[in-house]
Amino acid sequence: MPQALRKVQDPKSQFSPTLHRLTENHKNFSVITIEDHLPEDLFHFLKNFENFGHYLKGISAVTILTSTRSRWYAQLKSGQFAEWDSEIVEEVPGLMLSWQSVPYAQITSSGSVWLTRSPSGHGSIVTLSILFESPNGKGSDLLFATNKENSGSLAMTNLHRLKAYLETGEIPTTDGQSSGREQLMHDFLTTRH
Amino acid sequence: MKALCWQGKESVEIRNVNDPKILSLGDAIVKVTTTAIGGSDLHLYDGIVPSMRKGDILGHETMGEVVEIGRGVKKLKVGDRIVIPFDIACGHCHHCKKEEYSACDNSNPNSFMTEKLYGGSGAGLFGFSRLYGGYAGGQAEYIRVPYADINSLIIPRGISDEKVLFLSDIFPTGFVAAENCQIKCGQTIAVWGAGPVGQMAIRSAFLLGAERVIVIDHFDGRLKMARQAGAEIINYENETDIVDELKYRTGGMGPDACIDAVGLEAHGNTFPAQMDRMKTAVGLATDRPNVLRQAIQAVRKCGVVSIAGIYGGFLDKIPFGAAFSKGLTMKMGPTHTQKYMKLLLKEILIDKIDPSFVITHRVKLAEGPTAYKMIKEEMNECIKVIIKM
Numbered sequence: 001m002p003q004a005l006r007k008v009q010d011p012k013s014q015f016s017p018t019l020h021r022l023t024e025n026h027k028n029f030s031v032i033t034i035e036d037h038l039p040e041d042l043f044h045f046l047k048n049f050e051n052f053g054h055y056l057k058g059i060s061a062v063t064i065l066t067s068t069r070s071r072w073y074a075q076l077k078s079g080q081f082a083e084w085d086s087e088i089v090e091e092v093p094g095l096m097l098s099w100q101s102v103p104y105a106q107i108t109s110s111g112s113v114w115l116t117r118s119p120s121g122h123g124s125i126v127t128l129s130i131l132f133e134s135p136n137g138k139g140s141d142l143l144f145a146t147n148k149e150n151s152g153s154l155a156m157t158n159l160h161r162l163k164a165y166l167e168t169g170e171i172p173t174t175d176g177q178s179s180g181r182e183q184l185m186h187d188f189l190t191t192r193h
Numbered sequence: 194m195k196a197l198c199w200q201g202k203e204s205v206e207i208r209n210v211n212d213p214k215i216l217s218l219g220d221a222i223v224k225v226t227t228t229a230i231g232g233s234d235l236h237l238y239d240g241i242v243p244s245m246r247k248g249d250i251l252g253h254e255t256m257g258e259v260v261e262i263g264r265g266v267k268k269l270k271v272g273d274r275i276v277i278p279f280d281i282a283c284g285h286c287h288h289c290k291k292e293e294y295s296a297c298d299n300s301n302p303n304s305f306m307t308e309k310l311y312g313g314s315g316a317g318l319f320g321f322s323r324l325y326g327g328y329a330g331g332q333a334e335y336i337r338v339p340y341a342d343i344n345s346l347i348i349p350r351g352i353s354d355e356k357v358l359f360l361s362d363i364f365p366t367g368f369v370a371a372e373n374c375q376i377k378c379g380q381t382i383a384v385w386g387a388g389p390v391g392q393m394a395i396r397s398a399f400l401l402g403a404e405r406v407i408v409i410d411h412f413d414g415r416l417k418m419a420r421q422a423g424a425e426i427i428n429y430e431n432e433t434d435i436v437d438e439l440k441y442r443t444g445g446m447g448p449d450a451c452i453d454a455v456g457l458e459a460h461g462n463t464f465p466a467q468m469d470r471m472k473t474a475v476g477l478a479t480d481r482p483n484v485l486r487q488a489i490q491a492v493r494k495c496g497v498v499s500i501a502g503i504y505g506g507f508l509d510k511i512p513f514g515a516a517f518s519k520g521l522t523m524k525m526g527p528t529h530t531q532k533y534m535k536l537l538l539k540e541i542l543i544d545k546i547d548p549s550f551v552i553t554h555r556v557k558l559a560e561g562p563t564a565y566k567m568i569k570e571e572m573n574e575c576i577k578v579i580i581k582m
Contacts (some may be wrong), residue, residue, distance in 0.1 A: 153305060160305070163298065167283065169265065172283075173216055173302055176214065178194070178213045178329050179198070180196060180247070
């Protein structure tokens with residue numbers, strides 16, 4: 001095939017059929033480039049699942065149980081916390097990592113991340129797919145509800161959070177900032193009473 | 194603290210709100226000393242910008258004194274007097290490293306909104322809707338500044354707020370509008386819009402070597418201010434065809450570059466301008482690009498159209514065939530303010546320019562709601578309003 005017509009290799013295509021079966025239910029991948037972090041370094045960061053608690057939206061904490069198993073905590077809309085265990089199901093050091101919740105977990109979750117070096121040579125291209133579902137299959141109990149349709153958006157949001165955390169040391173936020181809505185709520189409450 | 198909050202279309206109110214606090218390690222809290230009401234704030238006031246919420250604190254042209262810093266702040270210290278750029282940059286991403294600060298990858302926590310809309314998200318902005326991060330603005334007694342080390346310019350003692358405040362937005366914006374024209378000595382530049390940004394663009398064009406600057410507007414007060422800078426003026430109310438008039442004044446060639454310092458809320462008495470008004474009024478269009486059409490038609494072949502005015506949506510009936518056929522260069526975008534602040538401060542310190550010329554009204558914060566109304570209703574006399582705390 002002429003050079004110009006050769007397709008750019010999909011970083012996911014070099015990995016095992018198992019991975020594709022795992023992710024076939026959520027085809028929504030998102031991609032981002034993260035500067036100054038090579039794939040090998042990023043892999044170690046991502047494999048330490050405790051780090052997920054720093055940047056994954058809606059995840060309160062993750063604790064490591066064994067080299068392949070971790071316990072995840074997330075807040076539900078009711079205010080209570082859900083917890084479930086996940087296991088690493090596939091990994092290629094420096095290149096990809098895939099995990100899913102154990103059978104009968106309170107929350108069904110899965111995720112996969114692929115890493116390749118960015119064209120600049122100084123960073124990484126990170127491809128992520130991620131899914132969270134509560135037992136009724138709708139994800140409606142979670143604060144950050146996902147379904148097969150919006151899992152791509154959640155992946156993109158989380159990639160942005162990961163990028164900001166790694167490049168700047170913080171995740172941008174306006175939660176807790178000043179606004180005139182505080183007085184609106186105060187006026188509402190004092191008027192009712 | 195007291196803050197000027199958006200409460201709906203053509204409604205702003207002073208509200209008592211909680212003082213800002215450090216939310217991230219790189220934050221600084223600044224006691225505002227002077228702030229301004231910008232033309233962009235009027236787009237918010239007019240209800241044109243989506244995703245505003247009642248209670249949002251307005252204001253993106255702000256300066257003051259640092260009163261608290263987060264543990265991650267290295268360059269600033271308490272007591273520093275700073276001007277705050279309107280765009281919020283992280284300083285570390287791919288774009289910030291290239292000094293493309295208003296394209297910052299990391300500072301907009303709601304980047305998913307503009308990614309869907311525009312195919313890419315720019316930086317967060319102060320006081321400019323959830324689309325751009327939902328950050329509280331500076332028309333308040335205090336403001337929280339994220340990534341404060343990069344989003345600040347320390348001002349030396351002995352220079353008034355009024356001289357340096359506009360380094361936050363309109364002076365860099367006007368300067369870049371002129372710089373984008375790639376001016377060579379002896380050239381003629383046309384500027385649509387003699388508002389604050391247009392006024393800065395006029396003076397910047399002369400600083401950069403323009404021989405002539407021709408300004409188009411319909412407010413006599415604004416045209417008078419433009420003439421004071423040495424510009425030639427056209428009141429479009431008195432002309433039947435601006436493009437023809439510009440061709441006539443430039444020997445049939447057209448200006449070498451045209452600056453659109455008006456943007457999406459253009460006025461005009463031509464048929465296309467009237468159609469724009471009608472379409473936006475009934476929701477058939479998002480923007481009124483009458484000025485952009487004229488600029489494309491008027492500029493000489495192989496000239497430059499420099500767009501400083503804000504556009505937001507999908508522009509209708511743009512003569513892109515003319516732009517292509519004439520081989521135009523178009524340059525546009527939110528200003529990378531942090532890149533220009535230090536450079537332009539030097540120009541102020543050596544008295545090459547004093548941006549405070551553009552101030553026509555000084556008010557207190559409590560007069561903010563009245564000031565917004567005044568700006569809308571008295572645009573002839575009211576060019577730039579600043580709020581002094």
